[in-house]
Amino acid sequence: MEIDAWVWWLIGAVGLGIPLVLTAMPEFGMLSAGAVAGAVVAALGGGVVAQVLVFAAVSVALIAVVRPIAARNSRGRPGLATGIDALKGRQAVVVERVDGSGGRIKLAGEIWSARALDSDTAFEPGQQVDVVEIDGATAVVM
Structure with missing residues (x-):
């Protein structure tokens, strides 16, 4: 066959x-x-x-x-950002003066410790800042 x-x-x-x-x-x-x-x-x-x-x-x-x-x-297709990656690039409001040594911001409804990216820059309460990165439990802002 x-x-x-x-x-x-x-x-x-x-x-x-x-x-x-x-x-x-x-x-x-x-x-x-x-x-x-x-x-x-x-x-x-x-x-x-x-x-x-x-x-x-x-x-x-x-x-x-x-x-x-x-x-x-x-x-x-962009990947879904989660955790601290989802916070990078977001805006926050300064709660306590933020400079190169520290301060506090309100980010995504929570109070975060923060420091300025440029140590010579300071942000006063009420100002809006952009989160550049998260370093441990501290948001680095500019």
């Missing part, structure tokens, strides 16, 4: 799908889709050259088009 070419292409597509699942590399899925396209050409009676050309064309097209779009979308 001879196995038709389209069956071999489907076996190849499944074989390429296995590393896709194991490694989460989407390129294997694109190659698998190319193998399915090759199977379609084989089932329609296309020759071996046509099958290989369709496989290559579909695989390369998918990799060239889909991969950059997926990469761009995955980079575009």
Whole structure:
């Protein structure tokens, strides 16, 4: 019993799908889709050259088009800032004079110890400041 070419292409597509699942590399899925396209050409009676050309064309097209779009979308999502990272860049109100040696601010509804980023700068109560970083339990402001 001879196995038709389209069956071999489907076996190849499944074989390429296995590393896709194991490694989460989407390129294997694109190659698998190319193998399915090759199977379609084989089932329609296309020759071996046509099958290989369709496989290559579909695989390369998918990799060239889909991969950059997926990469761009995955980079575009900002990460969710939590903990002290969520406080960086926020504004606070000075409660007690803040200078290079210390002071107090109201940040995110809580009173924090703070110090000025520039030791020569001082902020008076009521002024708004920006939190540059959190150093231990002290907010560094400017």
